[in-house]
Amino acid sequence: MSTGTLFDKVWDLHTVRILPSGQTQLFIGLHLIHEVTSPQAFAMLRDRKLKVLFPDRTVATVDHIVPTENQHRPFVDDLAEEMMRAIETNAKDNNIPFYNIGSGNQGIVHVIAPEQGLTQPGMTIACGDSHTSTHGAFGAIAFGIGTSQVRDVLATQTLALSKLKVRKIEVNGTLPPGVYAKDVVLHIIRKLGVKGGVGYAYEYAGTTFEAMSMEERMTVCNMAIEGGARCGYINPDEVTFEYLKGRDFSPKGQDWDKAVEWWKSIRSDANAQYDDVVVFDAGEIEPTVTWGITPGQGIGVTEVVPTPESLPEGDRFIAQEAYEYMQLKPGSPIMGTPVDVCFIGSCTNGRISDLREAAKFAQGRQVASGVKAFVVPGSERVKQQAEAEGLDKIFTQAGFEWREAGCSMCLAMNPDKLVGDQISASSSNRNFKGRQGSSTGRTLLMSPAMVVAAAVNGKVSDVRQFI
Ligand SMILES: CC(C)[C@H](C(=O)O)[C@@H](O)C(=O)O
Ligand code: SF4
Incomplete structure (x- = not known):
């Protein structure tokens, strides 16, 4: 009987050889690229007169620099235009499928690959982007890489890597109303720390994750890296197969049945050995908000900004830095903190x-005066679907702006930026x-439903008041 974790099985199946250094040369099934971390990698390839080895295992899109309002070319920002031209040329010259703006398939790289069925269980997936862990929601081993590794994958479709340990994070129970996948992952990072996962892959298990949709699972795996784990994953199940069935790149006909059988075989075995196991109870999780400058500095919305004394000694230094930067007082409630954006x-x-969940709370309500609120769909497909359902109307009637797809103010490499010390939900x-684009700008992380509550009240609020 086999006794492995999904991580071990997928790793072993993709091992080309053990290198003299002790590292593994790992085959990468799918390589996703975007405009920010690929130009130098292609330049290095050109310097060495190398070709992309498997263009059909490479998929390109643009997301970070994409303006969400005026998308006319050339872009107003010269650097953005330059990055755009580079990826257009590199994709064309190397026969790499490229989902450009207006193709109907463009969007954030971690949104478009799953929605097209490119992301599948049992795969190894790499991308020059730390949030590649998202794809682990499907039971893939997916991780972010640096630009020189992007070069390596382009040239060889392999990477030299050291194997990770596996920590099982079990969450059991039903999430209380108003508590979402985002709150679960913020809670986990709060408890285990932003460096707690270094050297580990996180396997999320337990009834809470089993009950989640694929999109909720993606939210959780997306932030594995914020807890220090280079990859996070969930064993594939009927929810996974149901999501994948009929997608553009999903196997069809007999291939589908074979694939499902294989996907089931790579799941972690019941008696698999883990390097560590932690268990949480879903019932103890509140809508969570960050008060500081790391995703681990989160508290329940009804809690106060922690005092230094209430924190473990190792967390106090960064807490001091956070109070100052965030202009928040230890011991004061986070609820009621005014927001600008x-x-x-x-x-x-x-x-x-x-967007559906956010629209539920936005419907029939109004964004508080003086607050700038906007919605940026993760992909062109998400945008189109939302419009077909009338969500855009709900948002705009409530006073939100409705934009084009991209990363936008997540990191503000496009024109969507905070100004001065503005504070955003x-x-x-x-x-x-x-x-978020201003060197003194402040960010409070929370679920989309909580963002709507903040927008409507003009201050950090408990979305449960709206239920
Ligand atoms: C630009 C890119 C390299 C970066 C990442 O790796 O995550 C970005 O997506 C981010 O979220 O900070
Ligand atoms: S910038 Fe934000 S939206 Fe874009 S890939 Fe990074 S984390 Fe995701």
């Missing part, structure tokens, strides 16, 4: 189910200093 979008929470995944 409300952003719904990103590869964490810019999918159709996120954001459905994205990082609250680092200066993350």
